Amino acid sequence: MSLFRALTCAHSVPPGEPQEGQVRLAGGPHRCAGRVEVFHAGRWGTVCDDTWDLAAARVTCRQVRCGPALWAPGAAQFGEGAGPIWLDGLRCNGSEAHLAECAGHTWGEHRCNHAEDAGAACADSSVPAPPQVRLSGAPDRCAGRVEVLRAHLWGTVCDDTWGLRQAQVLCAHLGCGPALEAPGAARYGRGAGPIWLDDVTCTGEELDFFRCGHRAWGEHNCHHGEDAGVICAGECAVRLAAGPHLCAGRVEVLHEGRWGRVCDLGWDLSDAQVVCRQVGCGRALSAPGGARFGRGSGQVWLSDLTCAGSERHLGQCPAPAWGSSTCGHEQDAAVECAGEHGQVRLAGGPHRCAGRVELLHLGRWGSVCGRTWDLAAAQVTCRQVRCGPALAAPGRARFGPGEGPVWLGQVRCTGEELTLDRCERRPWGESGGCGHEEDAAAVCEGQLSTWDR
Structure with missing residues (x-):
């Protein structure tokens, strides 16, 4: 012994x-x-x-x-x-x-x-505690970072394999209606504590989120910069449509099960601030009216909003009765939000779904080196700007040379990444000597994504 x-x-x-x-x-x-x-x-x-x-x-x-x-x-x-x-x-x-x-x-x-x-x-079998799930990091209980309680500790979910199918099951589990979006890359901030779940796979038929498949509890290959999030319809759900990236576009609200628009009468930066916070895109930069991002269709639900800017969602802002507006769609309201680095847009092309690939990082728009650019990378880009499948991945500044920094170089994507900045690449700003004459571009199928119909 x-x-x-x-x-x-x-x-x-x-x-x-x-x-x-x-x-x-x-x-x-x-x-x-x-x-x-x-x-x-x-x-x-x-x-x-x-x-x-x-x-x-x-x-x-x-x-x-x-x-x-x-x-x-x-x-x-x-x-x-x-x-x-x-x-x-x-x-x-x-x-x-x-x-x-x-x-x-x-x-x-x-x-x-x-x-x-x-x-x-x-694990402690003497203190039984069934797993629980909640959404954090957003003012609306039906949107935010996915957090799971296990062993009396709140932790997060990795965004590997995370998508609308998983979000759909989770939103139903929480009683928050249909899923609208399944953002990854810590859209709602980095969590703390363990990363409890990774590689979550749902069929979409599960009635309980914890019946979806996943790795063993606590096993993962992620960090908190990859925390998964969801946006469920919830109460007075808001989405941004037809914009150049996820954090800018025409404001659309869900009411009585139908998506409708907001009139720009009285529309200002305080109103936009509520929207930007609600969709997890940081502070509001501008509150354009006049159908800046195109005319919508369907009911004009809200008009003459007088938000203070601190409300949890647009439905809390003082306004006339829902649906009482006589505005036309030429007065559709929009927002532009600061968002976070990693935003993508297509610039210099014939429409918003074709052009030079540009990313926002550290408050500046820059381009992507085209040396290793291919259709898989364009596929990630087209998905991120909500433009359907990628048709082509031209390089050599097909849509003109950009300005500012060349943010990404040696980009290699599998095509399954949630956002372009999650592809294998050099660190931000290290382009390997790439100049704007090599700027990458993408041509996507078109503007009729499911978000813009």
Whole structure:
């Protein structure tokens, strides 16, 4: 028997007192989640997160007699500990009976501080808690970042495989009506905590979101910059149509199950601010009227809005009764929102669905190098600007050279990415010497996407 096992099994230790090498989880929501603390030389201390991983958490969960390890956070996720930092550089294979059996450490030797304390979250069958789901990061309860509760900890969902089918099941699960959009890339801000689900696959027939397929809980290859989101119809749903990118366009609202327009009488930046916030596109830049992005069709639902700018959705703004406007569609209201980097538009072409590919980053529009540009990259672009399938991927500045920076170089897409900036590429602004004479372009099938009908 090893010295460690002899110490932990010794009968001379009074019941209830900690034993040498004992582990506990502190600062968490229940006994099976928290900061990892180890008892050594008569004192409780912490573990450094250098090399800390799910295998080490697996050993910890077994040692504290909890269920399987779900998450292995570092960076003092459960608060900073006190006292010594007992262990650093652990190399566990996951089968060890105790943390002290893992290789790579000497008691008390470390290069850390308590801001690097390791944690673990384990399943706990003694505190049953069915998984829950909510939307965060938006003022409307039916839009936002998808967050899931597991083991009493809220975490996020990776946008790999995330699409309208998954969003449809989730919106129905939440009682928020049909899904309108399934944005990824942390449209509603980066979450915190674990990334609980990845590679979610739904048939669309599920009545419960948690009946969709996915990787094992906590297994993923993502970061919080890839958090998934949804926009459900909900109450007074809003969408932007016929604009050059996702955060600009004609304002359309859903009422009584039908999409209609907003009249530009009284339309101003405060009204636009409510819309931009509601669709997750940041602050409002302008509030154009006069059917800037084309005339819509159907009912003109709202007119003479007097929003303060802080409302959760347009339906909370003072206005005459729904449908009472006599405006024509030549007065359709629109917005242009700041959005985030990664916005895409097609410029210099014959219509909004063909042209030079331009992206917004750090507040500036720039182009894309065409050296590795192909139809798969154009497919991602056409989907992002809501223009249907890609027909061609011309390079060599087919629609004229752009201005400003060449933001992306060496772009290689599979065609399945949600947004162009998620394709394999050089870092922003590193174009590999590309000039505007090599600007990439895309020609898409046309303007009649499902968003613009």
